[in-house]
Amino acid sequence: MKLSDWLQQQWYETKPPLPLLPLSVLFRAIVAIRRLAYRQQWKPSNHLPVPVIVVGNLTVGGTGKTPMTIWLTEFLSRSGYKPGVVSRGYGGRKQIKPVAVNAHSDPAEVGDEPVLIAKRTGCPVYVFPRRAEAGRLLLAETDCDIIIADDGLQHYALARDVEIAVVDGERRFGNGECLPAGPLREPVERLAEVDFVVCRGAALANEFPLTLSFGEAINLTDPSQTKPLSEFIGIQPLYAIAGIGHPGRFFAQLKNAGLSCEERAFPDHHLFTSKDLNFGENATLLMTEKDAVKCRGFANQQFWTVPLQGDLPPAFGEALLQKLKVRHHG
Numbered sequence: 617m618k619l620s621d622w623l624q625q626q627w628y629e630t631k632p633p634l635p636l637l638p639l640s641v642l643f644r645a646i647v648a649i650r651r652l653a654y655r656q657q658w659k660p661s662n663h664l665p666v667p668v669i670v671v672g673n674l675t676v677g678g679t680g681k682t683p684m685t686i687w688l689t690e691f692l693s694r695s696g697y698k699p700g701v702v703s704r705g706y707g708g709r710k711q712i713k714p715v716a717v718n719a720h721s722d723p724a725e726v727g728d729e730p731v732l733i734a735k736r737t738g739c740p741v742y743v744f745p746r747r748a749e750a751g752r753l754l755l756a757e758t759d760c761d762i763i764i765a766d767d768g769l770q771h772y773a774l775a776r777d778v779e780i781a782v783v784d785g786e787r788r789f790g791n792g793e794c795l796p797a798g799p800l801r802e803p804v805e806r807l808a809e810v811d812f813v814v815c816r817g818a819a820l821a822n823e824f825p826l827t828l829s830f831g832e833a834i835n836l837t838d839p840s841q842t843k844p845l846s847e848f849i850g851i852q853p854l855y856a857i858a859g860i861g862h863p864g865r866f867f868a869q870l871k872n873a874g875l876s877c878e879e880r881a882f883p884d885h886h887l888f889t890s891k892d893l894n895f896g897e898n899a900t901l902l903m904t905e906k907d908a909v910k911c912r913g914f915a916n917q918q919f920w921t922v923p924l925q926g927d928l929p930p931a932f933g934e935a936l937l938q939k940l941k942v943r944h945h946g
Contacts, residue, residue: 627790627799636797644794647802654772661775662748666755667762667944669778669936672769674806675799677884678861679784680816680926682729682906683828685766687926688780689737691933692762700760702750702774703730704767705743707885714744714753723910724887729766731909736923747774762940769810770801777943778936779810782826785817786865811939814928824932830869831923836908836915845873845922853878853899859886859907866904870922877902890914 626633632640653659669688673679685701692699705711708727717726719735726743734741740758744750751763751774765774769781783789794800807813812824819825833848835841848854854875858866859882867879882892888910893901900918903911908921 623796626797627793628787630791632791632793632797637793640794640797643796644803647794651772651802659773661772663775664748664751664755664763666760667777667940668751668765668774669762669780669940670765670768670771670774670776671780671782672765672767673782673784674769674802674804675784675787675789676795676801676861677799678865679782680814680826680828681767681782682732683924683926684780684782684814684826685733685764686736687826687928688764689733689739691928691936692764693737693739695933695937697762698758698760699762699764700740700742700751700754700758701730701733701737701764701766702747702754702768703727703733703741703743703765704745704747704771705730706767707887708743711744714742714750716753716757717741717743728885728906728909732906733766735909736905747771778812778939780812780814781807781810783807783813783815783823784862785815785819785825787862812932812936814932824928827927828924829927830873831925833902833920833922835917836912836919836921837917843920845870845875848900848902848920849874849876851900852876853895854902855880855893855895855899856902857882857888857893857907858904859888859910860884860904866922870902875902882907886910893919 671681671685689699705727708725717730717734721731723731730741730743740754742750742754747765789804790799814826815823816826832842832844854877856870856877857880861884863881902920905921905923
């Protein structure tokens with residue numbers, strides 16, 4: 617069993633591993649000291665001249681942050697804003713300065729999620745570990761009037777007007793321990809401080825439900841060619857790949873759509889090569905959008921991506937706009 621698989625099992629299926637608990641206590645203390653340093657302004661937070669919304673989570677791995685960011689950009693655009701996105705660019709090469717991302721950028725350079733966000737939204741996307749610097753360049757080179765920081769909840773060097781935490785409604789917080797004995801980047805109590813808790817799946821009373829549904833499959837070599845998933849029922853051999861935080865969720869959604877696939881899970885942010893997907897010339901392959909941006913260079917006509925469409929209740933959008941009005945405009 618791979619170390620990552622073993623950790624996932626410990627975090628979500630069994631009690632915390634006792635040998636790792638002292639390290640989790642130390643991690644929790646470091647997190648608290650770091651948070652205090654920013655609160656007391658011993659470490660500075662950089663303020664930008666436009667509203668900043670951070671989207672993040674408490675747990676390691678995927679919870680739906682990227683679909684949430686995409687939904688936000690689309691919603692804010694419809695509401696009269698001109699949004700831009702800043703991201704660390706995880707999975708890409710280390711940058712020495714902020715880099716602008718577009719739909720044709722190389723995920724190996726800037727990360728897969730920023731390329732996906734740029735492709736889906738058409739909004740300006742800039743990546744750099746120091747998100748405030750990315751935001752300043754974004755504002756200097758575009759007409760954006762609001763910034764979304766993707767996966768920015770723990771990046772306290774960037775001041776924010778609104779915090780949105782995305783929760784996995786299926787796995788929640790696992791065993792409830794911080795790293796490395798559990799999946800938490802910060803203690804669960806941190807949720808009491810954010811402005812909105814959005815839950816992918818079964819939401820609690822104080823959470824807004826984020827519903828993610830599949831759209832029609834899109835061919836990687838010819839994006840104008842689309843098919844409903846029902847047309848893949850009975851096709852053999854049919855493979856499904858996923859290099860995301862929780863591959864099992866993607867496979868389960870395909871199964872619920874009536875598809876019978878050979879499943880292949882890869883590490884999150886895996887940089888695919890043609891050898892990874894050599895399942896035979898007659899094989900049909902389904903993949904996530906996040907994986908598709910890394911496979912388009914060697915795709916054939918049998919490669920399809922299955923997009924996710926996010927949806928949130930109208931009450932969330934109304935509350936967000938009101939919060940922005942109060943927080944940034946007074």
